[in-house]
Amino acid sequence: MSSVRVALIASARHPITEPFAGGLEAHTWGLAHALTRRGHEVDLFAAPGSDPALGACELPVRHVVLSAAARSDASMPSTAWIEEHHAYLSLMLDLARDGEHRFDVVHNNSLHYLPVAMASALRVPVITTLHTPPTPWLESAIQSHDVCPVVFTAVSQYTASAWHPVVPEARVVRNGIDTDFWRPGPGGSDLAWSGRIVPEKGPHLAIRAARAAGVPLKLAGPVSDERYYEEEVAPLLGDGAEYVGHLDRHGLAELLAHSAAALVTPSWDEPYGLVVAEALACGTPVCGFDRGALAEILTPACGLLAPPGDVAALAALIPRVMELDRGEARRRAERFCSLGRTADAYTRLYEEVAR
Structure with a gap:
């Protein structure tokens, strides 16, 4: 057929x-x-x-x-x-x-x-x-x-x-994900977080981890829960944490390709984690919480995982993840994602x- x-x-x-x-x-x-x-x-x-x-x-x-x-x-x-x-x-x-x-x-x-x-x-x-x-x-x-x-x-x-x-x-x-569209970039000095801004995605935890690690963070995604954003996320912005809006694919690919690492902070059992695949395809290693399927996608060569909800442990991993080989991240995306x-x-x- x-x-x-x-x-x-x-x-x-x-x-x-x-x-x-x-x-x-x-x-x-x-x-x-x-x-x-x-x-x-x-x-x-x-x-x-x-x-x-x-x-x-x-x-x-x-x-x-x-x-x-x-x-x-x-x-x-x-x-x-x-x-x-x-x-x-x-x-x-x-x-x-x-x-x-x-x-x-x-x-x-x-x-x-x-x-x-x-x-x-x-x-x-x-x-x-x-x-x-x-x-x-x-x-x-x-x-x-x-x-x-x-x-x-x-x-x-x-x-x-x-x-x-x-x-x-x-x-x-x-x-x-389309690895012909999500292309590797040079990286940068900041961290990126992307996804729906809702409690189960945990962007407030990403801000706290990035701040504890002393690394600037840019967050992108739709505000799907206004109350959560106003009460839990917006008060944490500033001092190195910036919300850059709801980006289209081109804007998001640009953000990821010019970031040192991507934070993925689920507060639920993530069924897959498309944002992980997108980051890897851009050559950007991932630092996240070990929940759901994230451990299936990541290898130690392209990402590290902290215990669920442990902001201090996540912050401690960030410097190590920023040093991972961007080529390994890209190869993992090509082979697996x-x-x-x-x-x-x-x-x-x-x-x-x-x-």
Whole structure:
């Protein structure tokens, strides 16, 4: 099978466009482009406002207008939850009607449960990538089938292990980055931190570690939690710590390529860590907390890890990481983190399940 027709389901909450809302959106954008370059026919179902170059089909996210009586009901979820639910419901009903005539495979790259819960209604194979630790809605969707018909992949061995009780045979297909775009640079004297500014990413811990090490730090990323930013991050800025905004890929690549090292400070079990791969591809070694899948990506030649949450230990590692060979970091990205490897693995899986 030289070409596969793929329905790639993305987020209904954030558009797949730059500057990306997070690693999931960046990964989906890159994967769609990589599959298309390999000659596959990719229809991306994504939030309104997604990159026109992808030819995305907008998920039917409709504004919900509820009565006062409905809003006052004790079971009232958030409006965003309702809108997202109905968007995926409409998509899955549409794919159930005529998906077999349009696609060879449906690849659910979203975090939503309905593509899993409704997979048995489709007459086309469904693949779901597990991007997060277990969640109640997705776990329950898997268990809604006597035998779940979905083929699962996981973005790391750590994530596959976390899901093992309900998904015992998830295949590991690690996320990848375009190493032709993320190019090595000369480094610099400052540290970099990138990602969504939310508590689970721990940027406040990165600031404290950098300050303890006496090295300036630049932080980049979307402020996804305003309250957290105002209360925990903004008060720490200054004195060598600078927030440089929500950068597009070009700006972020420039920042990483001219940094001495990248700090990665998860306060949760990081399922993969796309920011690690991006830094390595820019030749920038990584200093972080040993949580989740970070230890799968890093080797002692390109990064060092401190115990989770231990700011003092992280600060002590920073001078050592800044001395690591930038060439080793780049080589690790090429061998282990390339988008080409990811796209090849998914191509093999598509061809297998679509037979």
